[in-house]
Amino acid sequence: xxxxTQTPRYLIKTRGQQVTLSCSPISGHRSVSWYQQTPxxxxxxxxxxxxxxxxxxxxxxxxxxxxxxxxxxxxMNVSTxxxxxxxxxxxxxxFLGGVTDTQYFGPGTRLTVL
Amino acid sequence: DAKTTQPPSMDCAEGRAANLPCNHxxxxxxxxxxxxxxxxxxxxxxxxxxLKNNETNEMASLIITEDRKSSTxxxxxxxxxxxxxxxxxxxxxxYKYIFGTGTRLKVLA
Numbered sequence: 001x002x003x004x005t006q007t008p009r010y011l012i013k014t015r016g017q018q019v020t021l022s023c024s025p026i027s028g029h030r031s032v033s034w035y036q037q038t039p040x041x042x043x044x045x046x047x048x049x050x051x052x053x054x055x056x057x058x059x060x061x062x063x064x065x066x067x068x069x070x071x072x073x074x075x076m077n078v079s080t081x082x083x084x085x086x087x088x089x090x091x092x093x094x095f096l097g098g099v100t101d102t103q104y105f106g107p108g109t110r111l112t113v114l
Numbered sequence: 115d116a117k118t119t120q121p122p123s124m125d126c127a128e129g130r131a132a133n134l135p136c137n138h139x140x141x142x143x144x145x146x147x148x149x150x151x152x153x154x155x156x157x158x159x160x161x162x163x164x165l166k167n168n169e170t171n172e173m174a175s176l177i178i179t180e181d182r183k184s185s186t187x188x189x190x191x192x193x194x195x196x197x198x199x200x201x202x203x204x205x206x207x208x209y210k211y212i213f214g215t216g217t218r219l220k221v222l223a
Contacts, residue, residue, distance in 0.1 A: 004157070033210060043158070043201075043213035056209040090157050097209050099146065105157030 002027065004093050004106035012112045018079040021109045023091030025072050029104075031097030032074040034066060037088040037108070046089075049074055050097050078111075086113045117141065117204040123218040126196075132189040134217050136202030139183040146205040147178060149187045151198040152216070158201065161187065192221045 005024045013019050025032050034046040045058040049068035066076040072093075078085055088110050092103035119137040126132040138147060146165050150158040162169055162176045164185070169176045175188040189196055201216040 031209070035211075035213075037155075042215055043211075045210040045212065048209040050209075056207065058210070088155055092157075099144070099205055102148070102160050102163065103211065104160060105150075107157050108155070110155075 004091055004104055006089075006091050006106040006109050008109060009107065010110045010112075012114065013081050014114050015081055015083060017081050018077060019081060019111060020075055020077045021089055021091075021111075023074045023076075023093075023106060025074070025091075025093030026104055029093035029095055030072050031094045031101065031103075032068055032072065033092045033094075033097070033103060034074070034076050035090040035092065036060070037090060038084075038086070043090070046076065048097060055097070081113045083113050085111065087111060117145075117206055117212065118202045118214045120200070120202055120214060120217045122215065123220070125220050125222055126189075126192045128194060128221050128223050129191055132192040132196065132219060132221070134187040134189075134200050134202075134219065135184065136187070137184045138202070138204045141182050141204050143182075147176070147185050148203040148205060148211065149174070149176065150201045150203065151196075151219075152201065153195075153198040161200075163205075192219075194221050194223060197221045 031050045033048040048056045068074045088108045090108045092105045094101035094103045148163040149161040152158045178185045199216040
């Protein structure tokens with residue numbers, strides 16, 4: 001079974017631009033979560049989607065948004081990029097997102113904001 | 115805030131068992147303990163999880179104390195490829211993980 005895939009793997013943008021990252025979950029998984037990883041803050045939860053609905057959101061500004069499609073694929077968007085948005089963005093999928101559901105992570109998208 | 119405390123770094127000789135401790139003294143009765151590792155800023159890799167009983171799989175063993183306030187991840191025969199940051203996570207929310215700072219394990223040849 002194929003794992004979680006994320007595209008693109010690397011991205012360079014400039015301040016003020018916007019960016020869209022894509023995540024394809026493991027086949028059959030319906031829950032998709034997004035995390036941001038920076039050297040200073042570590043791994044932080046952004047949001048989680050299930051059946052095209054956002055069920056949980058972390059403490060990030062409204063510039064960070066996401067969506068999920070009917071095939072469970074998900075995208076996240078960051079508008080008006082800031083230097084501090086440079087990070088590794090990780091997507092994780094699980095079957096239902098429940099307490100015993102293991103999340104499986106993709107390889108991440110490395111975003112650099114200049 | 116993370117509900118786990120881990121030592122920032124550990125060394126282990128290749129071929130020996132690596133024992134990584136985790137303190138989760140405020141864990142609730144229905145919260146699971148999960149272990150992941152992250153190699154060279156790749157995506158975290160799932161290792162094992164448990165509730166109250168000890169667990170073993172092809173990668174590792176998880177020993178949870180009887181009072182559930184701490185646990186130990188055991189890699190029975192560490193190799194150089196096990197060098198990574200290991201995260202112990204207590205599942206506090208059904209939709210998300212709260213990661214701590216992890217333990218940087220270095221396996222020495």
